[in-house]
Amino acid sequence: MLLIRAIVRPEKKDVVLEQLAGAGYNAATMVDVVGRGKQKGIKIGGMVYDEIPKSLILMVVPDDAKERVVQIIMNTARTGTEGTFGDGKVFVSPVEEAYTISRNSPGL
Template sequence: MIKIEAVVRPERVNVVLEAIVEAGCQGYSYTNVTGRGQQQGVEVFTGRGGQVVSRASVPKTIISAVVNDDQKDAVIEAIVANARSGEDGAIGDGKIFVSPVSEVVRVRTGERDGAAL
């Protein structure tokens, strides 16, 4: 089993979630966060005078899912294709982190591993 965590732009979340479900991902969770990566923040206009303010962190959403090994590539491709801005993408489109999961236990029934997904 593999845990996939994708950091994406908040405005792309619904599209990405639909895509990973179509790719075979049965369950996921997501959290809205703020952070900073290669983008190094953004400049925003505030007030009536159009004053420019630099924000060190920007809003992002982290999508987490645990899938079987054979679904990994399909889910990653679905995220990449649907989280990317435009044809070539842009700085700030996000990152995907993939890590192994050694065990899963369903609390309600005690089922383990693949049966718990």
């Protein structure tokens, strides 16, 4: 199993989730977050905005779903045909164990 963490523009969150659900990947956790990338925020006039709103989508998927899920996120979250700074980031990490709280799980 893999944990996929996708940081996307807030206005892209719903369309990313829609495309994932359409491909059969319904389970996700969403969190509104703020942050900045390599550009250290954006400067407008004399003001620097370094807490840019983003949406964090968390999903645990089988190993063999990684390529498909990442591709859906990348294609859907990208702005325009080329993408631009601030479109987001996708991180993939292994998940060693997972437990469903509502079911009997082996003790730790």
